[in-house]
Amino acid sequence: MVNSIAIDAMGGDFGPEVTVPAALSVLETTQQLKFVLIGDQDQIHQHLKKAGPSSSSRIEVYHTSEVVEMDDPPVHALRRKKNSSLRVAVDLVKDGTAKACVSAGNTGALMAISHFVLRTFPGIHRPAIISPIPTLSGHVSLLDLGANVDCSSQDLLQFGIMGSTFVKFTEHIENPRVALLNIGVEAIKGNQIIKKAAALFQSSELNYQGFVEGDAIFDGNVDVIVCDGFAGNVALKASEGVSKFIQHALRTEFQKNFMRKISGLIATPVMKGVKARIDPRVYNGAALIGLQGTVIKSHGGADQLAFSYALRKALVEIINDVPSHINNRVSATAEVTA
Amino acid sequence: MVNSIAIDAMGGDFGPEVTVPAALSVLETTQQLKFVLIGDQDQIHQHLKKAGPSSSSRIEVYHTSEVVEMDDPPVHALRRKKNSSLRVAVDLVKDGTAKACVSAGNTGALMAISHFVLRTFPGIHRPAIISPIPTLSGHVSLLDLGANVDCSSQDLLQFGIMGSTFVKFTEHIENPRVALLNIGVEAIKGNQIIKKAAALFQSSELNYQGFVEGDAIFDGNVDVIVCDGFAGNVALKASEGVSKFIQHALRTEFQKNFMRKISGLIATPVMKGVKARIDPRVYNGAALIGLQGTVIKSHGGADQLAFSYALRKALVEIINDVPSHINNRVSATAEVTA
Numbered sequence: 001m002v003n004s005i006a007i008d009a010m011g012g013d014f015g016p017e018v019t020v021p022a023a024l025s026v027l028e029t030t031q032q033l034k035f036v037l038i039g040d041q042d043q044i045h046q047h048l049k050k051a052g053p054s055s056s057s058r059i060e061v062y063h064t065s066e067v068v069e070m071d072d073p074p075v076h077a078l079r080r081k082k083n084s085s086l087r088v089a090v091d092l093v094k095d096g097t098a099k100a101c102v103s104a105g106n107t108g109a110l111m112a113i114s115h116f117v118l119r120t121f122p123g124i125h126r127p128a129i130i131s132p133i134p135t136l137s138g139h140v141s142l143l144d145l146g147a148n149v150d151c152s153s154q155d156l157l158q159f160g161i162m163g164s165t166f167v168k169f170t171e172h173i174e175n176p177r178v179a180l181l182n183i184g185v186e187a188i189k190g191n192q193i194i195k196k197a198a199a200l201f202q203s204s205e206l207n208y209q210g211f212v213e214g215d216a217i218f219d220g221n222v223d224v225i226v227c228d229g230f231a232g233n234v235a236l237k238a239s240e241g242v243s244k245f246i247q248h249a250l251r252t253e254f255q256k257n258f259m260r261k262i263s264g265l266i267a268t269p270v271m272k273g274v275k276a277r278i279d280p281r282v283y284n285g286a287a288l289i290g291l292q293g294t295v296i297k298s299h300g301g302a303d304q305l306a307f308s309y310a311l312r313k314a315l316v317e318i319i320n321d322v323p324s325h326i327n328n329r330v331s332a333t334a335e336v337t338a
Numbered sequence: 339m340v341n342s343i344a345i346d347a348m349g350g351d352f353g354p355e356v357t358v359p360a361a362l363s364v365l366e367t368t369q370q371l372k373f374v375l376i377g378d379q380d381q382i383h384q385h386l387k388k389a390g391p392s393s394s395s396r397i398e399v400y401h402t403s404e405v406v407e408m409d410d411p412p413v414h415a416l417r418r419k420k421n422s423s424l425r426v427a428v429d430l431v432k433d434g435t436a437k438a439c440v441s442a443g444n445t446g447a448l449m450a451i452s453h454f455v456l457r458t459f460p461g462i463h464r465p466a467i468i469s470p471i472p473t474l475s476g477h478v479s480l481l482d483l484g485a486n487v488d489c490s491s492q493d494l495l496q497f498g499i500m501g502s503t504f505v506k507f508t509e510h511i512e513n514p515r516v517a518l519l520n521i522g523v524e525a526i527k528g529n530q531i532i533k534k535a536a537a538l539f540q541s542s543e544l545n546y547q548g549f550v551e552g553d554a555i556f557d558g559n560v561d562v563i564v565c566d567g568f569a570g571n572v573a574l575k576a577s578e579g580v581s582k583f584i585q586h587a588l589r590t591e592f593q594k595n596f597m598r599k600i601s602g603l604i605a606t607p608v609m610k611g612v613k614a615r616i617d618p619r620v621y622n623g624a625a626l627i628g629l630q631g632t633v634i635k636s637h638g639g640a641d642q643l644a645f646s647y648a649l650r651k652a653l654v655e656i657i658n659d660v661p662s663h664i665n666n667r668v669s670a671t672a673e674v675t676a
Contacts, residue, residue, distance in 0.1 A: 214575025237552025273591035
């Protein structure tokens with residue numbers, strides 16, 4: 001069976017210049033897959049010129065002239081841009097034309113539109129954003145990354161259930177280790193919401209490991225870390241900031257004098273190795289979970305390689321039927337609790 | 339005039355082994371300063387053996403046998419450990435024997451005891467924890483770092499006023515640039531508390547620069563960043579975690595084979611340069627501000643160099659009379675608002 005994925009070709013900082021070549025590169029190595037590219041047909045076709053015959057036959061172009069801007073308020077995008085490439089991508093998932101959609105566009109708009117069009121499964125209070133980030137021993141999946149700034153303890157538990165299910169079925173880990181992000185590991189730390197959440201996690205069926213602090217995110221001792229969208233976004237962005245800062249410091253120190261430039265040349269393989277370990281491109285693609293459909297958000301600044309990783313993530317979700325598993329797990333939990 | 343600083347000699351992971359030599363090293367280079375070392379006198383004297391005559395005369399030992407453990411709940415430390423080295427250090431500030439105290443002990447206990455013993459200035463709702471962290475162009479001071487997990491918009495404004503005053507008088511920046519940490523830079527981002535705080539900052543006398551996201555903390559475009567203690571702690575700890583992670587990746591890559599080990603030797607000055615730029619030891623010492631007295635919290639794992647930086651920070655606060663300035667600024671603001 002051919003899996004179909006809708007791509008918001010206009011989304012992100014580079015639009016079709018990145019999204020179209022990324023789509024072609026994925027088609028070249030993946031069978032049983034087709035893409036619907038949504039956006040300005042002239043721009044899309046310009047970047048489709050290099051497509052080989054086997055890829056061309058698995059690409060469909062859906063013309064739209066409207067675009068959601070990066071600074072459009074989500075409500076504005078939802079109400080006023082019903083023919084935008086982002087909206088059409090989500091609509092195609094709703095009507096069954098595509099099994100997933102991928103966008104590098106405005107995160108708030110993508111969340112609002114996906115929530116409105118696809119809806120969450122019954123019993124799921126809010127969708128969440130989940131993404132893996134690198135650790136010493138591999139990676140850990142962190143949620144929520146910014147969709148929900150105020151969360152109840154019950155919301156956090158639901159994120160834990162959804163995140164555990166997501167990791168179980170996308171990474172084939174039988175019983176993912178789940179932790180709560182807190183500002184200390186002792187039970188007395190944190191606010192009332194997090195303390196109550198800890199009790200809920202403790203009495204749930206989750207493989208709950210307790211609290212982790214911000215610095216332990218990168219230790220790799222757990223598979224899923226749960227927090228509200230404010231803390232999650234701060235942790236993710238601060239990590240990106242430090243990573244760029246250290247890379248900048250390395251470049252500056254290697255440029256200080258002639259001898260250091262030479263040592264920089266000699267150390268090139270090392271620097272490439274380090275960069276590969278922390279390359280955010282291979283982690284690109286955050287999943288909006290809890291929805292009745294698969295939606296993947298790519299980083300706005302994604303290049304072709306990064307966007308192709310986001311496309312592959314959509315395919316992994318489709319193949320493993322992740323939304324249904326989340327639905328089943330949440331309903332089962334609700335029945336137990338009821 | 340001789341400034342006197344009380345040191346919780348037993349605090350931190352290493353106790354007198356670190357705190358005493360650090361005190362001696364500071365005395366060697368600083369006149370008009372004396373220390374009161376509080377803790378087990380035998381252990382302290384053992385590490386005082388190396389003290390030169392000029393230092394010895396400026397050291398006083400105050401014997402206590404009780405110690406606040408790192409895992410003591412703050413309330414327990416406050417009620418049950420009135421003769422602990424940590425408590426006595428704070429008491430000596432209260433009774434005027436010392437002008438500041440420094441501890442590498444239990445943060446929650448230090449905050450609870452300092453708050454109870456020293457009290458905040460009238461009009462100051464809660465004390466906050468502030469510390470500089472390195473940026474591309476120097477450093478930025480971040481508060482609150484964990485003392486207050488739930489904050490109102492008004493609390494955040496007060497942190498802004500206290501943080502701005504702290505930076506003005508410790509770093510002699512006339513009108514520090516202040517920003518709010520948020521999960522986006524657009525006005526629509528964040529929760530109600532942060533949006534309302536933004537309006538308060540906007541109409542305050544602060545040199546308010548708007549929102550910054552987690553990755554922009556390290557850009558160095560502002561002098562003070564305000565957030566609640568949960569977000570601040572997550573940002574700080576996540577940054578530490580990433581920094582350790584990248585340093586680990588560098589070490590691993592440099593060890594991969596013989597050629598890489600050689601390139602590592604050649605790149606030693608570069609790595610030292612990078613390490614110096616991000617060395618957390620030179621930033622050690624977070625100030626508890628808003629209190630009627632100077633209290634500095636050192637990192638628990640501080641070594642001698644790191645602890646000496648925390649001691650110097652206490653001296654800078656004393657010399658610049660920081661608590662009084664914070665009191666004046668907050669009262670002046672309250673009068674304007676009243």
